[in-house]
Amino acid sequence: MIRGRVFNVQRFSLHDGPGIRTTVFLKGCPLQCTWCHNPEGIAAEPEVLVVESRCIRCGACRTGCPLGIAAEGGWIPDGREACTACGACADVCPTGARAVVGREVTVDELLAEVMRDRVFFDTDGGVTFSGGEPLLQLRFLEAMLEACRAAGLHTAIDTSGLAPLKHLLRVAVLADLLLFDVKLMDDTRHRMHTGVSNTQILANLDAVARLHPNIWLRVPIVPGVNDDETNIRATAALAAGIPSVRRVHLLPYHRLGADKRRRLGNGTEGVSLTPPTRSRMDELAAEFTAAGVTTTIGG
Ligand code: SF4
Ligand code: SF4
Structure with missing residues (x-):
């Protein structure tokens, strides 16, 4: 298919x-x-878009990310390259500050x-x-x-x-x-x-x-x-x-x-x-x- x-x-x-x-x-x-x-x-490939102005620094994405690379308002240093765009961080973000682009x-x-x-x-x-x-x-x-x-x-x-x-x-x-x-x-x-x-x-x-x-x-x-x-x-x-x-x-x-x-x-x-x-x-x-x-x- x-x-x-x-x-x-x-x-x-x-x-x-x-x-x-x-x-x-x-x-x-x-x-x-x-x-x-x-x-x-x-x-x-799909990728993650972060709207920093929507981030309330709650830290949910950091704990929700299986790789530990999501961070408040962005990424841990050099983390973006490792992102698999799994969407786990976007799923737990309470403000919609993170989204996976591409399906x-x-x-x-x-x-x-x-x-x-x-x-x-x-x-x-x-x-x-x-x-x-x-x-x-x-x-x-x-x-x-x-x-x-x-x-x-x-x-x-x-x-x-x-x-x-x-x-x-x-x-x-x-x-x-x-x-x-x-x-x-x-x-x-x-x-x-x-x-x-x-x-x-x-x-x-x-x-x-x-x-x-x-x-x-x-x-x-x-x-x-x-x-x-x-x-x-x-x-x-x-x-x-x-x-x-x-x-x-x-x-x-x-x-x-x-x-x-x-x-x-x-x-x-x-x-x-x-x-x-x-x-x-x-x-x-x-x-x-x-x-x-x-x-x-x-x-
Ligand atoms: S999309 Fe997945 S791997 Fe990438 S930062 Fe979010 S939770 Fe982590
Ligand atoms: S889960 Fe969303 S609002 Fe919370 S720190 Fe991460 S990006 Fe910011």
Whole structure:
């Protein structure tokens, strides 16, 4: 039986494709974006998130942890690496300060979960598979797309584009819409801010765009990282030059990801970044529109 690992199922989403959608976030990502909005999706394995502000220092987690590594508001020094994400500390925490992020589901279980929202999908809504990078769980993603199609649900995949091309093409033919992320056009800068080259990502976009008729580009806007004229013009030209790119969504950076990263004990990446102003977003959207691309700020 194929099982997948998800870290969130978000109902009533208005930002991950057309209409009202249920967005399934799959765990695991090959990129390490400094601005990541979903750092709990990077690791493939389940992990424990600690909200320090909710901790009342009762010590229940420390005594409840079979390894003795849970501690008030966090971990004993170097303890996090040994955590098995068994959830015992979260079970005994009286304030909900600790939670395990990531759970395993079967195709039937997840399909039943999303089908509960079917009444809200109407004619244009549906299910979006996001992450993390959903293509890392190829067989589960394929099985879910097939199950959704059999159930008559509209489907979308939100991908970083970093996957073997044959995998991308396999799932692309099963999805009604591809949401394809483009972060930085210059390869050196892409490596610096995401940890990986964009060569395969851009080659994959070129190849899948010849096959799939409905692609929306998603561009995170991170001031000081990718909002300069050179990158914006190059990204707009890319979008304008691909007929199957129907629209571009400019996604303003927000600080929630940096806060979640701290709660996971995953360092301080992103803390010095600031969100773009509304007027700056309007300026950037105007550049894409001038290039002939239908452009939306957000979602
Ligand atoms: S999830 Fe389990 S191993 Fe990890 S800190 Fe909590 S009780 Fe300990
Ligand atoms: S059980 Fe919860 S509230 Fe109590 S010390 Fe641990 S994290 Fe804090």
